[in-house]
Amino acid sequence: MQDPDPTMQSLAREEQDDLLTKLTGLAEKTFPSLLVPPSPTAHLSAMLELKAGVGGSESSLFLTEIMRMYTRLAQMMGWQAVVVTNSTTDHGGTKDAVVEIKGEKVYDMLRWESGVHRVQRVPATEVNGRVHTSTVAVLVLPLVEDKGSEVDEDLFKMDEVRIEVMRARGAGGQHVNKTESAVRLTHIPTGITVSMQDERSQHQNRRRAFLVLRARLMDRKLTEEVTNRRDVRRSLVSSVDRSEKIRTYNFPQDRVTDHRIGLSLRNVASVMDGGGLQDFLDGLAKKHQDDLLEEAFNTL
Amino acid sequence: MRSHYAHLGLLSQLSSALGHESARLELRWMMQALREASNRQRGSSLAEMVARRMSGEPLQYILGSQPFGPLNLLARSPVLIPRPETEHWTMRLSEYVTPSASRPISLLDLCTGSGCIPLLLCHLWPSGSVRAFGVDIASEAIQLASENTAICGFHTPSDNPPSQSPSFRNTFRPILSDIRDPTFLRKSGLYPPFHVVTSNPPYIPRREYDSLPPSVRDFEDRRALLGDPDSEQGDGLTFYRDIARLVANEKLLADDGVLAVEVGKGQAKDVERILQDQAKLPKTTIWRDPWLIERVVVATR
Numbered sequence: 001m002q003d004p005d006p007t008m009q010s011l012a013r014e015e016q017d018d019l020l021t022k023l024t025g026l027a028e029k030t031f032p033s034l035l036v037p038p039s040p041t042a043h044l045s046a047m048l049e050l051k052a053g054v055g056g057s058e059s060s061l062f063l064t065e066i067m068r069m070y071t072r073l074a075q076m077m078g079w080q081a082v083v084v085t086n087s088t089t090d091h092g093g094t095k096d097a098v099v100e101i102k103g104e105k106v107y108d109m110l111r112w113e114s115g116v117h118r119v120q121r122v123p124a125t126e127v128n129g130r131v132h133t134s135t136v137a138v139l140v141l142p143l144v145e146d147k148g149s150e151v152d153e154d155l156f157k158m159d160e161v162r163i164e165v166m167r168a169r170g171a172g173g174q175h176v177n178k179t180e181s182a183v184r185l186t187h188i189p190t191g192i193t194v195s196m197q198d199e200r201s202q203h204q205n206r207r208r209a210f211l212v213l214r215a216r217l218m219d220r221k222l223t224e225e226v227t228n229r230r231d232v233r234r235s236l237v238s239s240v241d242r243s244e245k246i247r248t249y250n251f252p253q254d255r256v257t258d259h260r261i262g263l264s265l266r267n268v269a270s271v272m273d274g275g276g277l278q279d280f281l282d283g284l285a286k287k288h289q290d291d292l293l294e295e296a297f298n299t300l
Numbered sequence: 301m302r303s304h305y306a307h308l309g310l311l312s313q314l315s316s317a318l319g320h321e322s323a324r325l326e327l328r329w330m331m332q333a334l335r336e337a338s339n340r341q342r343g344s345s346l347a348e349m350v351a352r353r354m355s356g357e358p359l360q361y362i363l364g365s366q367p368f369g370p371l372n373l374l375a376r377s378p379v380l381i382p383r384p385e386t387e388h389w390t391m392r393l394s395e396y397v398t399p400s401a402s403r404p405i406s407l408l409d410l411c412t413g414s415g416c417i418p419l420l421l422c423h424l425w426p427s428g429s430v431r432a433f434g435v436d437i438a439s440e441a442i443q444l445a446s447e448n449t450a451i452c453g454f455h456t457p458s459d460n461p462p463s464q465s466p467s468f469r470n471t472f473r474p475i476l477s478d479i480r481d482p483t484f485l486r487k488s489g490l491y492p493p494f495h496v497v498t499s500n501p502p503y504i505p506r507r508e509y510d511s512l513p514p515s516v517r518d519f520e521d522r523r524a525l526l527g528d529p530d531s532e533q534g535d536g537l538t539f540y541r542d543i544a545r546l547v548a549n550e551k552l553l554a555d556d557g558v559l560a561v562e563v564g565k566g567q568a569k570d571v572e573r574i575l576q577d578q579a580k581l582p583k584t585t586i587w588r589d590p591w592l593i594e595r596v597v598v599a600t601r
């Protein structure tokens with residue numbers, strides 16, 4: 001490169017720059033995609049199960065807000081969110097809910113939301129101004145496409161499922177005209193049970209119960225696949241402990257912290273509006289990508 | 301917030317009548333119905349609905365509808381509200397008998413009420429596989445069944461004689477007639493035999509009638525419930541004997557046909573015997589409902 005000719009010199013420099021760009025490109029794009037295979041779950045939508053945890057009515061109020069956070073996010077992303085079932089409390093809270101979110105890469109983007117979400121704030125009803133801590137448990141399940149039929153041969157067989165109606169009806173038939181549409185499914189091999197009673201239509205309740213059952217079984221299958229891959233235990237994000245506290249929404253300090261990636265964001269409102277949530281999702285996705293990459297290097 | 305308190309008040313009222321769990325669900329369904337109706341016309345308010353419910357009126361009449369399988373049928377007093385037990389066995393029958401457009405069948409539903417049984421079968425079976433007829437003595441029932449038929453899209457074009465109605469569609473025709481009148485088939489322009497005969501006839505014995513829940517006794521047609529219309533006593537099985545006679549004397553059922561009748565709790569064995577002895581249908585099976593009560597007798601030759 002010590003060529004006395006200035007033209008040659010600049011040519012060499014250009015070449016060098018070129019090479020650098022190419023190398024960086026390789027390092028940032030090509031290597032990872034060579035080492036880390038494309039996500040096998042990219043096509044899956046998601047089903048979110050939300051359950052109020054500690055904190056009584058404050059917890060169920062927060063659940064309503066979390067649910068709104070995810071439906072807002074869905075709107076921004078152009079996904080379709082449908083509340084499949086929810087049981088509301090008498091005070092505008094929600095004890096539990098199932099939300100179906102359909103679209104491209106929904107499951108891949110949302111799956112790290114599984115875990116315990118903690119809120120710290122002064123409840124509207126608290127007269128002494130004391131800060132309470134309450135929790136909501138979020139479970140993100142992979143949603144397989146609804147093929148119209150109840151069975152999904154890859155996941156279960158019809159004779160493995162016990163279908164029960166829930167309440168007694170006395171003599172039934174013409175003697176009784178009370179609406180009785182609640183359904184419970186039990187997947188006998190795994191013991192998974194799903195109950196559904198929100199709809200007046202037994203048929204609808206049954207359809208939705210099967211939808212949830214399929215999602216739970218799919219989740220099981222994926223989790224098994226993950227734990228069967230030996231190196232994954234080391235990764236922080238993908239260790240799927242759903243009872244772990246993953247994020248704190250601290251209203252007095254106006255701060256949201258994700259405990260797995262250590263990311264803290266000011267402005268709780270922007271997170272609850274869905275927009276701020278994207279920063280966490282991006283951070284978590286990056287963390288996952290890095291984990292996979294590290295895994296891949298270690299096993300080269 | 302104010303509407304919140306109002307709802308709480310309504311919920312606690314309703315809870316006192318139905319229990320908390322049912323009250324919560326029913327209030328929610330009322331609110332849903334109001335939201336869905338709000339685009340068209342707002343008939344009544346939530347408070348009015350709750351007041352009607354508190355007075356014992358069935359939810360289905362208040363909301364004006366009842367789901368039946370994937371169908372959503374109109375419900376209107378005094379026509380009997382379709383029951384989940386009936387829904388269940390009708391779905392099962394749709395898998396037990398499997399007609400196709402190349403092997404179409406005819407079906408007769410006796411005591412058709414809202415038309416729920418034939419309409420669900422028309423919906424579940426392939427297009428062009430069934431021509432169904434239903435008979436009821438109550439003009440309110442026939443009116444409602446006709447509306448339901450139109451909503452579901454199974455009406456017969458009235459300007460065509462039945463034999464020329466397009467065969468690529470399933471059709472259902474409700475007919476006003478008294479099945480206990482020995483000449484009703486001829487009068488109704490019905491031509492036996494039928495491949496499938498279904499019926500959920502009135503089966504409640506007189507002695508059980510007075511202790512029925514008020515939402516049944518005071519709002520649903522007694523003609524739809526009382527199993528022995530001409531008698532103050534009885535086992536509630538009059539209609540099964542009439543149906544057996546039709547099968548035996550009028551060749552109602554095709555040789556390879558299927559008869560399916562719903563029965564009340566504890567009646568299955570007796571009805572089975574009536575169908576074997578009087579209808580001369582030797583092969584019978586009893587189907588249980590989801591609550592494990594013997595609910596349907598299916599009979600063939």
Ligand SMILES: C[S@@+](CC[C@H](N)C(=O)[O-])C[C@H]1O[C@@H](n2cnc3c(N)ncnc32)[C@H](O)[C@@H]1O
Nearest residue numbers: 380382411412413436437438478479500502524
């Ligand atoms: C228990 S309801 C069944 C209605 C409907 N099939 C269902 O399953 O919801 C019995 C029906 O039989 C009708 N019915 C009573 N006596 C009759 C008769 N003699 N001839 C025809 N229909 C009759 C009643 O009007 C009523 O609609």
